[in-house]
Amino acid sequence: PHTRIELQSDEVRSEGELGSISGVTYEDIGGLKAEIKRVREMIELPLKHPEIFKRLGVNPPKGILLHGPPGCGKTLIARAVANESGARFFDIAGPEIISKYYGESEKHLREVFEKAQSEAPSIIFIDEIDSIAPKREDVTGEVERRVVAQLLTMMDGLKPRGDVIVIGATNRVNAIDPALRRPGRFDREIEIRVPDLDDRLEILQVHTRKMPLRDVNLRELASRMHGYVGADIEAVCKEAAMLALSRFLPEIDLQHDVIPDDLLEEISVTGEDFRRALKEVEPSMIRDVLVEIPGVGWKDVGGLDEIKQKLIEMVEWPIKYPERLKAMGIDVPGGILLIGPPGCGKTLIAKAVACESSANFIAVNGPEILSKWLGESERAIREIFRKARQTAPSIIFFDEIDSIAPVRGMEGSRTSERIVNQLLTEMDGMRELEGVVVLGATNRPEMVDPALLRPGRFDRVLFIPPPSRADREQILRIHTSSMPLDDDVSLKELIDLTEGFLGADIRALCTEAGLIALREDFNAEKVQMRHFRAALSVIKPTMDEKAREVYERMERMFKGGRQPVEANAYIGYR
The missing domain is CATH 3.40.50.300 (P-loop containing nucleotide triphosphate hydrolases)
Structure with missing residues (x-):
C-alpha cells in the first residue's frame, strides 16, 4: 500500500548521456567555414576567454539563433562547438518538452537552465525552437504561451559573464515569438545556407574519407547536387555504399561468421553506385515545391x-x-x-x-x-x-x-x-x-x-x-527517330504536307501514324507512308487563319x- 510509482520524462540530456557528441569536431563538418567562424567568435570565445569581453566593457551574447533548412548542419555545429570549447552540452528537443500537465513544461525548462548554470561552462541547445516558442498571437493553447514566458524569464535571468550560452535552431525563423529575437536574448542570428559547389565537395570528402572508392569523381558528383544539404549528401553516400554491397552480396556466404580478406579487399564504391544513389535520394530542400x-x-x-x-x-x-x-x-x-x-x-x-x-x-x-x-x-x-x-x-x-x-x-x-x-x-x-x-x-x-x-x-x-520548313524537318526527324519507318516514308513529302503545323501537332501526327499501323496489324513492324497520310486526315493544324494573323502580328x-x-x-x- 505504501509503494509509490513516479513517472518522469527525460527531456534534459547532458553531454554524457548523448555519447556521440564527444567525438564531433569541426573536422566533421564539411563546408560552412564562414558560419563556423561566426559561431566560434560568438560562443567559443566567451566560453574560453571571458576576460576579452570584460576588457572591452561589453557583455557576450546570451543566445545564438541558427536558422536554415532541415539537414543543413545546425545541430552538428552546436555539438562541435560544445566539444571544441570543452563545455557541457544540454540538448532540448522542442516538441518533447511540451507536456499536457499544468506547469510541467515550464518545470522542465527551469531544470535544464539550473543544471546548465551549476555545471558551467555549458551550452543549452534547443532544437526546433519554433515548436516551443511560437508567436504568442498565433497560438490558442495556454501551454505554448506559458513556455514562451518561462523561456524569456530564464534567458533574462542568465548571468552576463557568458559561461552559459543558449543556442536555438529552427528552419522557420519567422515563426518564433519576436520577443525572443531582441537584444539580450537571442541577439545574434546566423543563417546556415544551402551549400554551394565547393561546400558540397568538402561534405562529400568528409563522408567518403573512409570509403574504398573506385572511378569516382567527387567534384563532378558535387556539381550534380544542386539543392542538396549536408544530410542529403550523407544519405547519398550511405545509399551508394548499400548499392555497392548489393553487388557483392551474392559472393558473401551468410552461413560463415567471417568474410574472407580477399573478398573484403574487392568491395569498393564506384561512380556508378553514386549516380544510382542520386536517383534514389532527392534533395530535401525542394521536395515540397514543384x-x-x-x-x-x-x-x-x-x-x-x-x-x-x-x-x-x-x-x-x-x-x-x-x-x-x-x-x-x-x-x-x-x-x-x-x-x-x-x-x-x-x-x-x-x-x-x-x-x-x-x-x-x-x-x-x-x-x-x-x-x-x-x-x-x-x-x-x-x-x-x-x-x-x-x-x-x-x-x-x-x-x-x-x-x-x-x-x-x-x-x-x-x-x-x-x-x-x-x-x-x-x-x-x-x-x-x-x-x-x-x-x-x-x-x-x-x-x-x-x-x-x-x-x-x-x-x-x-x-x-x-516552325519553318527547315524547323519542321528537324522536328519530324526527332519524333520519328525511334519509329521503325518503311522505305516508302518520304520526310520531304511530310514536310510539305505539314505546312502550318506546330511542334505539338507534328508530335501528335507521328503518334497517330504509329497507332494507325498497330490498329491495322498489331504485329506490324514498320510505319508506312499511307499511315501518315491517314493520320493527316485526323490531325489538323492547331492554328486557323485568324489565329495565324494574330501571331504574325506578334512576331x-x-x-x-x-x-x-x-x-x-x-x-x-x-
Missing part, C-alpha cells in the same frame, strides 16, 4: 536556332559563366517572357535551357498556386522564390503566366491582384536573385499585367514562331527581343 530535373536538351528541340542562341546567352551564360559577364560589364536580364501559340514548344524550350545549364527547374502552373484562402497564394509565391534562392542556380518557370498575373483593375478576383503585387515585389530585386532566372510563358500576352514588362522584371520578350512586334513602344501598346491592353 521541382523537376528535366531530361530534355537542345537536341530534343527541333529548329528555333535563333531562339536557342538567345536563351543560351540570357540564361546559360549568367549561370555557367557569371564572372565573364561581370568582367565585361554585362547586365543579366531580370526575366524572360516566352510568347507564342499553344504547342509551339515554350515549355519544352524552358526545360531544355534548365537541363543544359544544369540548373534546378521549378515549374509553376498558374492554377496550382491560386487559393481561396487570404494570403495563401502570395505565401506560395514567396516560398517559391525563397526556395529558388536557396537552391540556386535555379530557373523558375511560370507556365500560363496570364492566369497568375492578369491585368489589374479588370473584373475578377482580388486574389489575382495580390499575386501580381507579390510577383512584382519578388522580381523588383528587394532581395538579390543571384543565380535565379525567371521564365514566363503565355499564348495570351494581351492578358499579362503591363507592369511586369518594365526593366528589371520581364525585360526580354521572345516570340516563339510557328513583327517581338522578333529579336522587345520593341518598347509598339509592344507595350499590345501587352496588357486588349
